[in-house]
Amino acid sequence: RKEVEQDPGPFNVPEGATVAFNCTYSNSASQSFFWYRQDCRKEPKLLMSVYSSGNEDGRFTAQLNRASQYISLLIRDSKLSDSATYLCVVNNAGKSTFGDGTTLTVKP
Amino acid sequence: ETGVTQSPTHLIKTRGQQVTLRCSSQSGHNTVSWYQQALGQGPQFIFQYYREEENGRGNFPPRFSGLQFPNYSSELNVNALELDDSALYLCASRSDRRVYGYTFGSGTRLTVV
Numbered sequence: 001r002k003e004v005e006q007d008p009g010p011f012n013v014p015e016g017a018t019v020a021f022n023c024t025y026s027n028s029a030s031q032s033f034f035w036y037r038q039d040c041r042k043e044p045k046l047l048m049s050v051y052s053s054g055n056e057d058g059r060f061t062a063q064l065n066r067a068s069q070y071i072s073l074l075i076r077d078s079k080l081s082d083s084a085t086y087l088c089v090v091n092n093a094g095k096s097t098f099g100d101g102t103t104l105t106v107k108p
Numbered sequence: 109e110t111g112v113t114q115s116p117t118h119l120i121k122t123r124g125q126q127v128t129l130r131c132s133s134q135s136g137h138n139t140v141s142w143y144q145q146a147l148g149q150g151p152q153f154i155f156q157y158y159r160e161e162e163n164g165r166g167n168f169p170p171r172f173s174g175l176q177f178p179n180y181s182s183e184l185n186v187n188a189l190e191l192d193d194s195a196l197y198l199c200a201s202r203s204d205r206r207v208y209g210y211t212f213g214s215g216t217r218l219t220v221v
Contacts, residue, residue, distance in 0.1 A: 043212035094158070
């Protein structure tokens with residue numbers, strides 16, 4: 001079993017849709033959590049940190065559930081420019097573990 | 109504020125050779141990590157350096173080694189290259205504060221033939 005697991009998708013949604021991604025992690029001692037976005041043949045870019053209290057940045061909402069060991073990302077009112085691969089990252093004691101990413105395609 | 113820069117951008121090597129990849133951290137960042145990303149997969153953690161000391165390592169063999177210099181720039185060295193080492197190698201840096209994620213460079217695409 002992988003340390004960090006994501007549904008690979010692809011998720012194909014129309015513009016304006018709401019889409020949610022989940023990510024589970026196996027190490028209960030994990031300390032910090034992030035969502036990254038990666039466009040095709042580009043480097044990952046930090047989208048947002050994830051806090052236990054939940055956090056929102058515009059159309060994006062991230063949640064962390066430590067008891068169930070999963071994090072989520074909700075995208076509201078999807079835009080064409082949201083099409084990308086979304087990677088969750090779990091950090092523990094100097095080691096960062098990425099999921100393999102979930103691919104989102106937003107269509108007109 | 110400069111970002112993370114990596115060199116070279118592309119590289120072709122022969123199986124059995126050695127390669128050195130370089131990374132300049134973002135200004136103010138003292139922690140650097142290296143990742144290997146194969147096509148269709150997420151980045152795989154190779155190792156992390158904090159103030160010139162390795163303080164985290166993933167499941168990579170010893171032929172993958174690194175250095176961090178006093179100016180926090182870094183190198184990744186791979187000896188005895190294998191065909192499966194062909195991948196995008198990403199360097200990322202961050203500051204001390206864990207709440208901030210990494211800033212990635214645009215990577216070095218290594219092809220081993």
